[in-house]
Structures are given as structure tokens and as C-alpha cells.
Amino acid sequence: MTFSHSMKAAALAAGLLPLVCSQNVVSLVGPDWTLSNDALNVSVSAHLPSHAHLDLYANQVIGDPYYGLNDFNLRWVAWSNWTYTSAPISGLDSNASSTWLLFNGLDTFATISFCGQEIASTDNQFRQWWFDVSSALASCTEAAPVLSIDFGSAPKIADAIAAEPGQETWPTGVQQVFEFPNRWFIRKEQSDFGWDWGPAFAPAGPWKPAYVVQLAQSEVYVRNSIVDIYREGQLNNIPPDQTAPWVVNASLDYFGAAPNDFTLSYTLKDLENNTVTSGSMSNVNCTNATVTGSTIVDPSMVDLWWPNQLGPQTLYYMTIDLVSASNTTMASVTKRLGFRTIVLNEFPISQAQLAQGIAPGNNWHFEVNGHEFYAKGSNFIPPDAFWPRVTEAKMDQLFNSVVDGNQNMLRVWASGAYSPDFLYDLADEKGILLWSEFEFGDALYPVNPSFLENVREEAEYNVRRVNHHPSLALWAGGNELENLELILVNRSAPEGLPRYTAEYETLFLHTLLPVVFGNSRSISYTPSSTSNGWQSLNFSNPIPIVERYYNLTPGSVYGETDFYNYDPSVLYNDSAFPTGRFSNEFGYHSMPSIQSWRAQISETDLHFNSTTVVLRDHHNPQGGLSDSNTTNPDIGQAQMTEAVELWYPIPNKTDSQANFSAWCHATQIFQADLYVSEIEFYRRGSGLPNRQLGSLYWQLEDIWVAPTWAGIEYDGRWKVLHYAAKDIYEHVIIAPYWNITTGNLSVWVTSDLWEPASGTATFTWYDWSGNELDVGLNTSSSVDFTVGAINSTKVLQTFATGMAAGTNAILKMDVTATGSLPNDNTNTTHTFRHENWFHPTALRDAQLVDPGLQLSYSNSTKNFTVSATTGVAAWVYLDYDQPGTVLNFDSNAFWLAPNQTREVGYTVKTDASDGAWVDTVTVQSLWNQTLST
Numbered sequence: 001m002t003f004s005h006s007m008k009a010a011a012l013a014a015g016l017l018p019l020v021c022s023q024n025v026v027s028l029v030g031p032d033w034t035l036s037n038d039a040l041n042v043s044v045s046a047h048l049p050s051h052a053h054l055d056l057y058a059n060q061v062i063g064d065p066y067y068g069l070n071d072f073n074l075r076w077v078a079w080s081n082w083t084y085t086s087a088p089i090s091g092l093d094s095n096a097s098s099t100w101l102l103f104n105g106l107d108t109f110a111t112i113s114f115c116g117q118e119i120a121s122t123d124n125q126f127r128q129w130w131f132d133v134s135s136a137l138a139s140c141t142e143a144a145p146v147l148s149i150d151f152g153s154a155p156k157i158a159d160a161i162a163a164e165p166g167q168e169t170w171p172t173g174v175q176q177v178f179e180f181p182n183r184w185f186i187r188k189e190q191s192d193f194g195w196d197w198g199p200a201f202a203p204a205g206p207w208k209p210a211y212v213v214q215l216a217q218s219e220v221y222v223r224n225s226i227v228d229i230y231r232e233g234q235l236n237n238i239p240p241d242q243t244a245p246w247v248v249n250a251s252l253d254y255f256g257a258a259p260n261d262f263t264l265s266y267t268l269k270d271l272e273n274n275t276v277t278s279g280s281m282s283n284v285n286c287t288n289a290t291v292t293g294s295t296i297v298d299p300s301m302v303d304l305w306w307p308n309q310l311g312p313q314t315l316y317y318m319t320i321d322l323v324s325a326s327n328t329t330m331a332s333v334t335k336r337l338g339f340r341t342i343v344l345n346e347f348p349i350s351q352a353q354l355a356q357g358i359a360p361g362n363n364w365h366f367e368v369n370g371h372e373f374y375a376k377g378s379n380f381i382p383p384d385a386f387w388p389r390v391t392e393a394k395m396d397q398l399f400n401s402v403v404d405g406n407q408n409m410l411r412v413w414a415s416g417a418y419s420p421d422f423l424y425d426l427a428d429e430k431g432i433l434l435w436s437e438f439e440f441g442d443a444l445y446p447v448n449p450s451f452l453e454n455v456r457e458e459a460e461y462n463v464r465r466v467n468h469h470p471s472l473a474l475w476a477g478g479n480e481l482e483n484l485e486l487i488l489v490n491r492s493a494p495e496g497l498p499r500y501t502a503e504y505e506t507l508f509l510h511t512l513l514p515v516v517f518g519n520s521r522s523i524s525y526t527p528s529s530t531s532n533g534w535q536s537l538n539f540s541n542p543i544p545i546v547e548r549y550y551n552l553t554p555g556s557v558y559g560e561t562d563f564y565n566y567d568p569s570v571l572y573n574d575s576a577f578p579t580g581r582f583s584n585e586f587g588y589h590s591m592p593s594i595q596s597w598r599a600q601i602s603e604t605d606l607h608f609n610s611t612t613v614v615l616r617d618h619h620n621p622q623g624g625l626s627d628s629n630t631t632n633p634d635i636g637q638a639q640m641t642e643a644v645e646l647w648y649p650i651p652n653k654t655d656s657q658a659n660f661s662a663w664c665h666a667t668q669i670f671q672a673d674l675y676v677s678e679i680e681f682y683r684r685g686s687g688l689p690n691r692q693l694g695s696l697y698w699q700l701e702d703i704w705v706a707p708t709w710a711g712i713e714y715d716g717r718w719k720v721l722h723y724a725a726k727d728i729y730e731h732v733i734i735a736p737y738w739n740i741t742t743g744n745l746s747v748w749v750t751s752d753l754w755e756p757a758s759g760t761a762t763f764t765w766y767d768w769s770g771n772e773l774d775v776g777l778n779t780s781s782s783v784d785f786t787v788g789a790i791n792s793t794k795v796l797q798t799f800a801t802g803m804a805a806g807t808n809a810i811l812k813m814d815v816t817a818t819g820s821l822p823n824d825n826t827n828t829t830h831t832f833r834h835e836n837w838f839h840p841t842a843l844r845d846a847q848l849v850d851p852g853l854q855l856s857y858s859n860s861t862k863n864f865t866v867s868a869t870t871g872v873a874a875w876v877y878l879d880y881d882q883p884g885t886v887l888n889f890d891s892n893a894f895w896l897a898p899n900q901t902r903e904v905g906y907t908v909k910t911d912a913s914d915g916a917w918v919d920t921v922t923v924q925s926l927w928n929q930t931l932s933t
């Protein structure tokens with residue numbers, strides 16, 4: 001049969017399984033499965049890992065779940081039960097002392113039978129499950145037993161739990177429902193029941209690898225493990241002594257016979273396989289489920305790991321062997337890890353900080369290896385509705401786009417799934433900090449003992465599984481709990497606030513916090529994103545954190561901000577943006593490109609308000625957090641339309657698909673424009689009293705093709721936003737701040753370098769034809785400046801009161817600065833350049849002229865050259881149209897002054913065209929938007 005030993009060898013080689021002498025591990029990964037539903041008369045070949053939708057699609061029982069309106073048409077799949085049945089499992093050893101089934105994940109409600117005998121039932125997608133099936137195997141009359149897994153319908157079971165007598169309820173409007181209700185009763189990816197950016201498939205299936213493990217007497221199998229690396233004396237959430245030795249604490253979770261009389265030995269190697277240090281661990285302890293030990297590593301022996309742009313991503317391999325008294329290795333685990341500290345600092349603003357001009361209140365920022373840094377990034381959502389088809393190659397491409405976009409942190413949002421190990425591995429290699437969250441969001445949750453115990457097990461497994469990754473930056477309890485859910489309670493049933501706050505604390509402070517602090521000294525915890533941070537932190541209390549909630553002192557600044565405003569007049573209105581220490585979410589939705597739409601909807605649906613497009617926009621009353629009080633079913637489309645109409649030339653092309661494409665693009669320009677002005681505002685705050693140290697926009701990428709907040713489309717194509725964010729996340733930027741009412745115009749240079757940088761800012765006023773203007777503002781055309789480390793400085797201050805709408809003047813701002821990169825041991829001086837444009841008139845009313853854009857491609861340099869010849873070109877955009885090909889240009893969505901030329905390189909992610917895509921590249925600017933062709 002079936003699950004071959006070569007699979008086992010491959011899994012071993014890939015480091016997926018612990019290498020142990022005589023264990024018999026039979027992988028159940030592969031194609032030898034059947035998916036069936038007797039009532040529906042369906043029986044098709046299937047895979048493990050998988051989801052029922054994927055196997056039904058592969059067998060053409062259903063069409064592509066992502067096509068057209070299949071999100072709605074395939075509801076019956078979610079309402080049905082599905083059975084996965086293995087082929088007879090050969091290769092089992094009848095002399096084994098014990099036989100186990102090990103599942104790294106079952107989604108979600110499964111009843112497991114082995115050789116016809118019911119073994120167990122499961123009820124949590126996020127837990128690992130293992131069962132002793134020795135007696136079932138002993139009494140099995142089949143030569144090769146069969147494993148079958150019955151999956152119940154998650155939406156049905158959630159409804160049944162909700163209907164149980166005495167079940168918990170919440171005040172009206174608190175529980176955010178998207179498509180299927182009652183997600184908060186079950187431990188399954190919350191966005192599987194729908195979200196404002198995604199479909200609702202509620203898939204079922206064995207979504208992670210599974211194994212049969214056979215052990216001889218006195219053997220053990222390590223099913224999970226944790227390595228925690230911290231500075232001696234370190235406690236969670238407290239900046240540690242950076243000169244202290246490293247403590248390496250390791251713990252192996254096993255099943256099998258409890259070992260006695262053993263040692264734990266370790267070897268630390270660099271990536272070139274040189275041994276750095278090795279020895280036996282001390283403080284060894286053994287329970288019937290875990291073996292623990294620790295050692296000290298001299299800091300001089302290892303190099304630090306740093307995030308992207310802040311230093312090298314140095315990694316090591318650590319092997320931990322469980323060795324018996326007779327010197328046999330009973331179990332061995334190898335983990336790739338790094339040495340760094342990462343702390344979320346929420347301490348009160350110190351006297352020294354006050355003396356620097358920082359406003360009182362509390363800090364809320366990250367420190368890596370003892371250094372403050374500016375966190376630049378976005379929010380990561382599930383990259384697919386079906387995790388089993390998320391490949392490492394696709395995530396590698398996505399994370400390359402994160403690095404190319406000058407980002408160093410992603411918030412792995414709280415209502416998807418805990419990230420697979422390969423995602424953390426990629427983040428470790430590329431230096432992307434992953435602010436990780438437990439899977440709770442936009443709802444309150446039950447707190448009955450069995451629910452809490454289920455959650456505790458889920459958290460233990462995942463905290464221990466990923467702790468060794470240097471990219472792991474934080475554990476947060478959930479999404480929008482303190483700043484939304486408790487506020488909604490207060491609004492709708494204020495008398496219930498004490499009760500629901502107590503329940504919130506039961507789950508997020510009394511259940512999850514002890515899992516983080518009990519397993520790890522290296523990772524900080526916060527119960528909610530977003531929050532005003534802690535009010536006190538005291539490790540002599542059983543629960544060290546007391547949350548601040550809304551105990552705020554006027555004039556003080558606390559915590560994170562989360563900001564959405566769907567009135568498009570918010571663009572350029574800096575006074576609308578929140579002033580906090582860190583921004584973890586903000587955004588506005590836009591349409592994907594026509595190229596992406598074509599992959600998932602029919603040609604006849606390619607209209608801005610076609611039924612299919614409107615029904616795939618889930619930012620509406622059924623599926624929109626911010627609009628739940630409205631009744632307009634097309635709210636999302638209307639908001640995007642209003643934004644374009646308010647600010648830009650309105651697309652009006654004769655060809656209907658060209659017009660659709662222009663509209664899609666125009667919504668992306670508004671989105672990018674808004675995010676840039678917010679990022680400029682937040683980054684400038686690094687030099688203002690609020691000492692703002694991070695901006696993570698909503699959201700990095702798409703789960704499918706639909707109008708959403710994403711900057712990267714489902715196939716990896718960059719929207720205008722990702723290019724614009726890349727530009728505004730450069731180390732040194734120049735940006736305007738204008739108050740249309742007072743006329744106050746200032747220009748600031750902001751730097752996130754770790755040393756001061758010096759340079760020159762230049763200002764040139766033009767009209768749209770490209771003539772230089774004297775606008776009578778009496779300002780210098782250039783100014784020298786020094787900007788401090790992670791700071792901002794004003795380089796121009798004037799009053800442009802005469803510049804009301806209709807002014808034809810536009811300002812080009814250039815900055816050139818020299819400075820050094822963080823942790824650059826070569827002492828090289830780098831030159832940083834950035835340019836930006838300010839227009840006091842809405843581009844809708846600007847007297848645009850044809851800029852005479854020219855585009856050429858050089859086969860030798862592999863660069864495109866773009867130039868403007870007859871006027872100023874706004875939002876110059878290179879585009880390509882080659883199905884199956886995904887690439888990004890090095891820069892895009894920029895402005896050009898007349899006679900300015902820009903060379904643009906590119907990175908090809910996937911090329912299905914053998915280079916022919918080059919001939920499809922076009923260039924346009926805002927000028928083209930109004931042209932009929």
C-alpha cells in the first residue's frame with residue numbers, strides 16, 4: 001500500500017519528525033484517502049492534509065469555490081458532514097509495545113475510528129491530538145487497519161451549542177456576525193464563518209499532517225517541544241539586562257513510557273554546521289508528559305538576530321537529545337533559532353523621557369535587543385480560506401514582498417489560524433517580526449470550564465510550538481476587545497459591564513496570560529489589540545497585569561490606536577487621525593485590479609456595481625464592523641465611489657472594461673493616498689510628544705479577489721498601496737502637513753535610523769505644465785537639517801492661506817541625507833533620498849495637462865525608463881497584463897516633474913509567459929484616467 005516509508009524518510013529529512021532509533025512512524029500524509037457523504041451519495045478520492053471543499057473541487061463534484069458567487073452557492077458543503085477514510089494502513093509492527101494516532105490538527109468536530117472501533121472525538125481546530133490505539137490494534141482482525149474520521153458541520157454544531165439551555169448570551173450588537181452566526185462558541189478559525197474581507201466556507205477536514213506512531217517498550221515520542229531563550233533574570237514585558245548571559249530552557253512534550261535515569265544533552269551549531277557549544281543540560285525535570293532542562297550560553301559565543309533593516313538575521317541550530325543511562329538516544333529534537341530579546345514596553349514615561357519632551361503617560365513600543373525601533377508593517381490575515389493549499393513557495397513570495405516593501409513587522413491578526421512553522425521559519429530568515437495573537441476577535445467568548453480548558457490546551461500547544469522563533473514578537477489575547485467589545489457592552493447594556501469585563505479577564509488574563517508566562521520568559525503578553533496598555537505590572541501577584549482600560553489622565557498619552565473612518569473627506573485631514581504611541585490598524589478598502597477580477601468572475605460581471613462584484617464586497621451591514629448601523633447593502637461600493645468622486649478626475653472611458661479597470665485603479669489611488677497621509681502622520685509622531693513608534697496598516701494581503709483593505713492581491717500582485725507604502729516606509733522621508741482652515745503648511749523630515757542623519761531639503765513650486773513658480777511664500781528653496789535617531793524635524797514652516805481650491809501650484813519636496821544603517825559594522829556612510837509632492841487643490845479640480853509620458857525598456861539593463869516631457873505627471877503607474885505572471889516593479893505610483901526620468905527595475909515572482917510580459921507593460925498617470933480610451 002499506501003503510506004510509504006519513503007514518505008517517512010522524506011519527513012525525517014525535512015526535519016518534520018524527531019529522529020529516534022527504533023520507533024515506527026507511518027505518515028498518513030498523501031493521496032490514499034476517500035472523502036464521502038453517504039446521504040449525498042458522494043465518495044471521491046481525497047488527500048491528507050485537506051479540506052472537503054478541496055477534494056470535492058479536485059474531483060469536480062463542485063466548481064472552483066473562489067469563482068463567482070460560489071461562496072454562497074456552496075453553503076451546502078458547510079452544512080453537511082464529511083468522512084475521510086484512509087486506505088488500509090500497512091507497515092504496522094505487530095510487536096510494538098504501543099501504537100498511537102497523532103493528529104497535528106483536525107478541523108474541527110471529528111469522531112475518529114480505527115479498525116472499526118471508535119477512539120475519540122475532537123472539538124478544537126487548533127489543538128494537537130494523540131490517542132493510544134494499542135488495544136484497538138491488538139483486537140483488529142484486519143491485516144491492515146483503516147482509519148476513518150467523521151467531520152460534523154461546524155455551523156450546525158455552533159448553532160446547537162448556542163441553543164443549549166442556560167447558554168451564555170451577550171447584549172445586542174456586541175457579537176459581530178458576518179455570515180454564519182455563533183462562531184464564538186467553537187474553537188475554529190473565526191473568519192471561516194465570514195469576515196468583511198472574505199468568504200464563508202466553514203471548511204471541514206484533516207487540515208494538518210497525521211501519523212501512526214509505534215513505540216517499543218520504554219520508548220518515547222516527542223510530539224511537541226519548546227525552547228525559550230532569554231537573558232538571565234528576564235521576566236516577560238520587562239526590558240532585560242542586555243549584558244546578562246543567555247538562558248536556554250528546553251522542554252520536550254512526549255508520549256510513551258516515562259523515561260527514568262536519563263540525561264538531556266544539547267549541541268548548538270551555526271548554519272555552517274560548526275559547533276558553537278555543547279554539553280548536558282542542568283535542572284532536568286521529568287513528568288509523565290514533559291522532560292525539561294536548561295543551560296547557560298555565554299553571550300560572546302553567539303551573534304544577535306535582528307529584524308529586517310536593523311541588522312543581520314543570524315540563526316543557529318540547537319539539537320536536544322534525550323539520552324538513556326545506557327547511552328541510547330531515545331529522542332532528538334533540532335530547532336533553528338536565534339538569540340534576541342524583544343519586549344513590548346508599556347512602562348510609565350520616565351523622568352528622563354519627560355525631560356526629552358515626551359508627553360506623560362505610558363510607553364507602548366517594542367524594543368529589540370534593548371533598542372527602541374520604529375515598527376513599519378501591516379496586518380496579516382489568513383492567505384487562503386483553505387490552509388492546506390497555502391504553500392511555502394507562495395508565502396516565500398509574499399514575505400519577500402513584505403521585505404521589499406520596507407516592512408519589519410506583521411501583526412498576525414487574531415481571528416485566523418495560528419501560523420504554521422514554515423511561516424515563522426520564513427519570517428526568521430527574512431527578519432519579519434510576527435506579533436502573534438490568540439484566535440479571538442470582535443466578539444466576547446464563553447467562560448464555562450470546558451471552554452476555558454479547551455482554550456488552555458490550544459494555547460499551550462501553540463505557545464510551546466513556536467516560542468523558539470526569533471521572529472515571534474508578542475502574544476496578544478485577541479482583536480478589538482478592550483477598544484471595541486467592552487465599549488459596545490457599555491453602550492448597549494452598561495449595567496452588564498462589570499460582569500462582561502470580569503468574564504473578559506477570566507479568559508484573557510486568568511487563562512491565556514498564565515500559559516504565556518508559564519511557558520516563556522522571553523515573550524511579552526497583552527490581553528487585547530487594541531488597548532491603553534497596563535496600569536500596573538507586578539510579578540509578585542499571581543496575575544501580574546492589571547489593565548488600564550479607560551483610566552486615563554488628560555494630557556497623558558497611552559497605548560495603541562485603531563482608526564477607521566469611511567467618510568472620504570478624512571483624506572489629508574490630519575486632525576482626524578488619532579494620537580497614540582503606536583498604530584496597529586487603520587485603513588480603507590479598494591478594488592482589486594481587473595487582471596485579478598478576471599481570474600475569479602465572468603467577463604460579463606466586470607462592472608463596478610455588477611451583482612457579483614457587489615456581493616463579493618462584504619464590507620456591508622451583514623459583514624462590516626464599522627457600518628453595522630447602516631442599511632445600505634452596497635455600502636462598500638458606495639464609499640469607494642464617493643472617495644474617487646471627491647478627490648480625483650472621474651474615470652469615464654467608452655469601453656466598459658477599460659472604464660471598470662480605471663475605476664478599480666482610481667479606488668486604489670485613494671486608498672494609497674489615505675494610507676500615505678496616515679503613515680506620514682504616525683511616523684512624524686516619533687519626533688512629537690506622543691513619541692509614536694509604530695504603524696501597521698490594515699491589511700497586508702488578500703484571501704481571495706474582492707474589494708478589501710489589502711495592499712497585495714490574492715495572486716501576489718501589488719496594489720497601488722503596497723508601492724506607496726514601500727516608498728513612505730523608506731528610512732528617511734519628507735512629507736507635508738497642511739491645515740486647509742488655518743493655512744498652516746509645514747514640511748517635516750522623519751528618519752527611523754538609529755543615528756542622526758544630516759542633509760538638505762529642497763522645495764520647488766511648479767504649475768501643472770512644469771513651469772517653476774514663485775508663489776510668494778518667501779521660503780528658501782533649500783534648507784540644511786539634522787534629524788535625530790528615530791525622530792522628525794520641521795524643515796519648512798509657512799502659511800499658505802492664499803492657496804484655496806483652484807490654485808494651480810504644486811510643491812515638489814526632495815530630501816537627501818547621509819547617515820548610517822543600524823548595526824552596519826562596515827561604518828559605511830549611506831545616502832538616503834526621498835521625494836514627495838504637495839497639492840493644495842484636490843486633484844479632481846487640478847488643471848492637469850498631458851505630461852507626455854514616455855516608456856522604454858532596455859534588454860541589457862533590464863530596466864524600464866519612464867519620463868515626463870510636457871508637464872507634471874501625478875500617480876505615474878506601470879502596469880502589466882499577462883495571466884499567470886506576477887511581478888512587481890521596484891518603484892511605482894510616483895510623480896514625475898517635466899524632464900525627470902526614472903529607471904525602474906522589477907522582480908518577477910512567477911512568469912508563465914517566458915518573458916513576454918515585458919511587451920504588455922504600459923504606463924499611465926492621472927491624466928489618462930479621464931481620457932475616453
Ligand code: BMA
Binds near residue numbers: 479625626709
Ligand atoms: C478591523 C480588523 C478586522 C477588520 C478590519 C476592517 O476591525 O480588526 O476585524 O477586517 O478592521 O474592517
